[in-house]
Amino acid sequence: MSDNSLRVIWVYPDLLSTYGDQGNVLVVERRARQRGLQVERYDVRSDQAVPTSGDIYLIGGGEDRPQRLAAERLRRDGGLNHAVSNGAIVFSVCAGYQILGHEFVNDLGQREPGLGLLDVVSTRGEGARCVGDVLGDIDQPLGLPQLTGFENHQGITHLGPTARPFARIRLGQGNGTGDGTEGAYNDTVFGTYMHGPVLARNPQIADLLLKLALDVNALPPTDDRWYEELRAERITAATTPA
Ligand code: GLN
Numbered sequence: 331m332s333d334n335s336l337r338v339i340w341v342y343p344d345l346l347s348t349y350g351d352q353g354n355v356l357v358v359e360r361r362a363r364q365r366g367l368q369v370e371r372y373d374v375r376s377d378q379a380v381p382t383s384g385d386i387y388l389i390g391g392g393e394d395r396p397q398r399l400a401a402e403r404l405r406r407d408g409g410l411n412h413a414v415s416n417g418a419i420v421f422s423v424c425a426g427y428q429i430l431g432h433e434f435v436n437d438l439g440q441r442e443p444g445l446g447l448l449d450v451v452s453t454r455g456e457g458a459r460c461v462g463d464v465l466g467d468i469d470q471p472l473g474l475p476q477l478t479g480f481e482n483h484q485g486i487t488h489l490g491p492t493a494r495p496f497a498r499i500r501l502g503q504g505n506g507t508g509d510g511t512e513g514a515y516n517d518t519v520f521g522t523y524m525h526g527p528v529l530a531r532n533p534q535i536a537d538l539l540l541k542l543a544l545d546v547n548a549l550p551p552t553d554d555r556w557y558e559e560l561r562a563e564r565i566t567a568a569t570t571p572a
Pocket of ligand 1: 348394397425485
């Protein structure tokens with residue numbers, strides 16, 4: 331952080347921003363401002379260089395072709411890898427999550443290299459697409475309440491030895507490998523299949539990103555009634571038979 335101002339970077343909104351993922355950047359901004367922080371937000375289109383001095387980088391999901399274009403451009407640009415080597419925090423969703431790994435299968439059916447920021451490899455699932463509500467228990471050391479979200483993906487993601495599962499699913503498919511895991515993380519880099527947008531449904535995850543950026547253990551409390559109502563509604567909807 332410089333000058334008490336948090337730099338939030340929304341990576342490639344022109345390619346990666348499905349299912350309301352832009353909501354994630356709005357939630358991070360709002361919760362930072364509620365804590366008295368100044369926020370500088372940068373929306374970085376895919377024809378622009380990714381700044382290397384950001385504090386928090388957010389990346390959304392996307393369709394298969396935009397996902398390939400985004401991976402090509404992010405590899406060529408190198409800014410995100412540079413930022414992470416400087417200690418930046420990254421929170422990625424679905425296609426963005428797959429791009430952060432070692433490789434994924436692109437729209438041409440080919441293995442596409444990722445950025446290698448997470449020790450995960452994504453392949454194309456042979457079964458039905460993973461679509462629907464998800465509930466899970468977030469990895470215990472992160473100390474967060476139940477995860478709620480919505481998934482929609484064909485890819486499945488295998489975790490390597492240095493990636494921790496972000497959550498264990500109670501409902502839904504998550505990483506889709508059948509091992510009960512959902513998402514992955516490693517130090518300051520996070521990936522999840524949860525859309526929703528996930529930070530509106532789980533504002534404590536946004537606070538975790540802020541705490542990591544500020545290097546503090548706690549933040550001033552906020553009035554979270556609206557978020558709690560949304561969470562309760564989504565948990566009820568997910569657990570009530572249609
Ligand atoms: N194209 C990827 C998949 O289907 C990601 C989809 C998404 O971001 N929703 O696995």
